[in-house]
Amino acid sequence: MIFVVIGLAAGVTLWSLGQTLPLAMVAYIVIGVVIFVTAVGMVRDLMSGHWGLDILAVIAMIATLAVGEYVAGLIIALMLTGGEALETLAARRASRELDTLLNRAPVYAQRVDPHTDEVDRIPIADVVIGDELLVRSTEVLPVDGTLISARAVIDESSVTGEPLPVTYQAGDALLSGTINNTETFTMRADKAAHDSHYASIVRLVEGAVESRAPMVRLADRYAVPFTIVSLLIAGLAWYLSGDPVRFAEVLVVATPCPLLIAAPVAFMGGMSSAAKLNVIIKDGGALEVLARVRTAAFDKTGTLTQGRPDVVEIRPITRSTDEILRLAAAAEQYSVHVFAGPIVAHAVEKQLQLPQVTAAEEFATNGVQATLADDSVVPVGKPAFIEEVAGAFARTPLAAGETAVYVSVDSDFAGVIVVSDPLRSHASETIARLRETGVEQIVMVTGDVAPTAESIAADAGITTVHAETTPQSKVDIVVALRPRPVMMVGDGINDAPVLAAADVGVAIAGRGATAASESASAVITSDDVSRVADVVQVSHMTVKIALQSIWMGIIISVGLMLVAAFGYLPAVAGALLQEIVDLVAILSALRALRAYRSVTRFREAGQPLRHRADFTPRV
Secondary structure, X not given: OHHHHHHHHHHHHHHHOOOHHHHHHHHHHHHHHHHHHHHHHHHHXXXXXXXXXXXXXXXXXXXXXXXXXXXXXXXXXXXXXXXHHXXXXXXXXXXXXXXXXXXXXXXXXXXXXXXXXXXXXXXXXXXXXXOEEEXXXXXXXXXXXXXXXXXXXXXXXXXOOOOOOEEEEOOOEEOOOOEEOOOOEEEEEOOOHHHOHHHHHHHHHHHHHHOOOOXXXXXXXXXXXXXXXXXXXXXXXXXXXXXHHHHHHHHHOOOOHHHHHHHHXXXXXXXXXXXXXXXXXXXXXXXXXXXXXXXXXXXXXXXXXXXXXXXXXXXXXXXXXXXXXXXXXXXXXXXXXXXXXXXXXXXXXXXXXXXXXXXXXXXXXXXXXXXXXXXXXXXXXXXXXHHHHHOOOOOOOOOOOEEEEEEEEOOEEEEEEEEEOOEOOOHHHHHHXXXXXXXXXXXXXXXXXXXXXXXXXXXXXXXXXXOOOOHHHHHHHHHHOOOOOEEEEEOOHHHHHHHHHOOEXXXXXXXXXXXXXXXXXXXXOOOOOOHHHHHHHHXXXXXXXXXXXXXXXXXXXXXXXXXXXXXXXXXXXXXXXXXXXXXXXXXXXXXXXXXXXXXXXXXXXXXXXXXXXXXXXXX
16 A cells, blocks of 8 residues: 555656656556556455456556556555555454453463462463462453452353353353453462353354454445446446546546445444443344344353252152262263253252262253162153153143253162243343334243243243253254244354354353354353344344445446536546545444444343334445
């Protein structure tokens, strides 16, 4: 770009002095270099089947050289190279929130020597599980761990979205990337740096920053018709006037930089807005699909429900309540299901001695089966899973938000553990907001039993429920859903396949990254299901802003072409006007940076969206 600026400055100086021949030499050198570089990239695009908009700029520069409009040609060259620089600058501003997450990543940790109690500063990569770490006031927690000190106040706003500091007691789990908001404390490292929560977020952000927004392809859809219209207007102007200069004057204002710049800038702005709402969108393609979602599917446990279940009752059949809990907890130690932890914790709280387990196997979405030291087999899980060994039995009645975990010993149906996992506070509001943004069908797809699933769905405002599904049947259901595109929202390991199978997957990472985060297109880093509606609304607004910016560039360019076709717009003036159009297009696209403000305003006011059209792009 500096080379072109120097050439333009020299060209303007020679033009003002009336030095035509030196001006022509400078123009041919500078414009020739720009044409060559642009043409090389254009040929590569054409060979890959991609018709770009740069062809108009190349033709325009060639035309200005042919008719002696050297200064106008230099301005077009500056517009192309300067447009790229402006795009980079605008995108850098738009991606500021994403970059902030990257820059905050902890680099060092303060490790306490267990023998001397001395504190050593070590690279975060050298932290191993079990290390005792010192975290000073205002420092970022380097890894996930457990609080050793009696008390700590942690600012989690940048990770979970929780606006107020959270107080923790000794033994509580702490998240990496959060900030010590109190005096110095010590913690024990439970994960290595690369496995910690914040590291997983950083990996997602790096992918988001490096992605190329497919909205550029949407702008390229206008390449062929815009090129044809521009050449047609320029050709007619030349033919009707008999003046080849008129051809160049039209093409000078036909250069399509607004179409090339506006879309990617708007998309980076939208991804930045989503980041402010604690949602990491991995690439611009996911943002575009989110704006067109017409069907949404939700998992139940941990997604629509709070994901922090408690044991509320034990209903014995052939064994005592303590025996049922003791046996179930022994098996659930080997399960990753969200109900396993509460059952084990309840047994520990009651100080029950768990039997020795010699083998255990988990059956995804069905249950877990443990073999004890006395060779007895203990299946724990869904009723259908237990019936395979114990035979048919009556289902236990449940209240809203309750789930039954059935327990058997060999072929003897032992009893039921009732677990309660209530609906999230913002779940029904989220469903309503999605409908306001144009989502036509919302369904629940869960591995839980039908009575529990239907009860939670009714409270959330969902009428279609697919219960007692397996990971494979979830995929089959979501693939068959209509209308498309389909968004799937989940949080667990078992949700990873269906998140990947949906047109766009949204994972609620909450207080820990899972396989769901890796397979999803967007990841909510806070434990807040309402962010699903937030990111859909931000996506709608971003696509709308991008399309507005594209059409604004087209309309202004066509208007200027018509003015130039009648001979009222000299080439130099037209080239300068086109630079202004570029700047206006960028400023228009940068409005996407403020999309999160509109969403936040509606949420805080508790108001419904006033006009669905405000969030529905016209593609």
